[in-house]
Amino acid sequence: MSPAVRLPERLLRELGRTEGGDEALALLVRDQHTRRLVLLRALLDAAAAAPAAVCPPRLLDRLHRDWALLEAAERADRTAVRTVLLYPLAGPWAQRCLHGLTAGEPVPELRADLDHFSALAAAAAIRAGLPFTGRLTAHDGLLVLPALGALRTRPGPPVPVDAALAGGWLTLRQEYAEPVIVRTRDGGARSDDPRWLPVFTLPPLRPGAAPVPLDDLDPYRTAGSGLERHGLSAVTSLDDSERKAWARSWSGVEPLLRVGGPHRLAEAAALLHCVVPLSAPPGSPPTGEGAAHCSGTRREAFGAVLSSQPATAAFFASTLVHELQHTKLAALAALTPLHHEDAAARHFAPWRSDPRPFDGLFQGAYSHLALADYWQRFALGAQRLAHRDLAWAEHARCREQVGAVLPVLAGSGALTSEGRVVVNEMIAVYHRLGDSPPPAGQRARAAAYVRTARVIWRQRNGT
Structure with a gap:
């Protein structure tokens, strides 16, 4: 290449x-x-x-x-x-x-x-x-x-x-x-x-953009992806009622992406070219309206997001924010290397129970930082108390998770000069998010969540 x-x-x-x-x-x-x-x-x-x-x-x-x-x-x-x-x-x-x-x-x-x-x-x-x-x-x-x-x-x-x-x-x-x-x-x-x-298509996210296929037909949509290894459920074929449910959620995505800033809508319109529906993960109620959800991307399938049906349009929008960061960072790393760390899985990541390689840590921190920013903007603009509380909880958890791993990224001696620029900007965003903190209770619960995740991770992985 x-x-x-x-x-x-x-x-x-x-x-x-x-x-x-x-x-x-x-x-x-x-x-x-x-x-x-x-x-x-x-x-x-x-x-x-x-x-x-x-x-x-x-x-x-x-x-x-x-x-x-x-x-x-x-x-x-x-x-x-x-x-x-x-x-x-x-x-x-x-x-x-x-x-x-x-x-x-x-x-x-x-x-x-x-x-x-x-x-x-x-x-x-x-x-x-x-x-x-x-x-x-x-x-x-x-x-x-x-x-x-x-x-x-x-x-x-x-x-x-x-x-x-x-x-x-x-x-x-x-x-x-x-x-x-x-x-x-x-x-x-x-x-x-x-x-x-x-192929069923979802309407364009903005005028001039192309419709987005909701592709439950292509035989290569998960070929060689190792879904189970990455905690994803299997692909599924949709019936008419399920397609309508996806379409209803999608209809609310555009204004909710805008809540995260104009750049969130712009990146979705530029990068998203296909959604692959996954079956509901274990723990989902029969209605499919619970919080259980899974999603992912594939580096070789640039522009595709794999996802089970999100419970709400807000979670659909946040799923796109999350997954498109993986798309974006993987494309950037293909264009110019960001680090020369090895692929050994040894790092703690609060969003995973298994040890992660440095690159996986980088990817996860990047996507969770974008989520922390998205949910903070959502919380600051929310009119309903329930929406505001949910958004602050999501923001606090994501920011606390990022804070737990930023020192590992920043302390790496294997970052390239480009990688150093990216990590420094991530650190600046992390601190900027602290200018509008969530309620104290949300911060305390998020900190306790990460501490508990670290203890469990150490017990499970023997370190």
């Missing part, structure tokens, strides 16, 4: 404050998009270099046809095609393909992964409005066209599906079944046929 980039210090300082204006965000996005395109090209090169036992000539020929379709679609509508190629969930797929092609021996899932390249190219042509015909392959009873939708096929072995786009209509034919006709307009794909499952 590209070498480290020297960022202007003013942009580093913005990002260190967990903010970042249009210029800083555009820089991170542009770098991540460049990396994705390089990865896709590396995939094609790896296929050409792979032994015939890994990528037989017929598969390589098909990959070249798919690539040619992508190039033709890009000539027709570059923006539309980039929407598909840069879709967050195409990242895990591309990484998995590259691994399969360079493993040196056959990988069982590689065939299905390479079949998905045809679906990706078809989705790009559909977005670009480029007429085409081709044969696609459904796996596990589903043919997914990324960010558009999926065709339900018969279960069992892979099913060939002939696809043809003409005049804004997509025809999908499989043997022994009536064709499915899908209308493709304005970046969407709709059909009256129940075998077609469109």
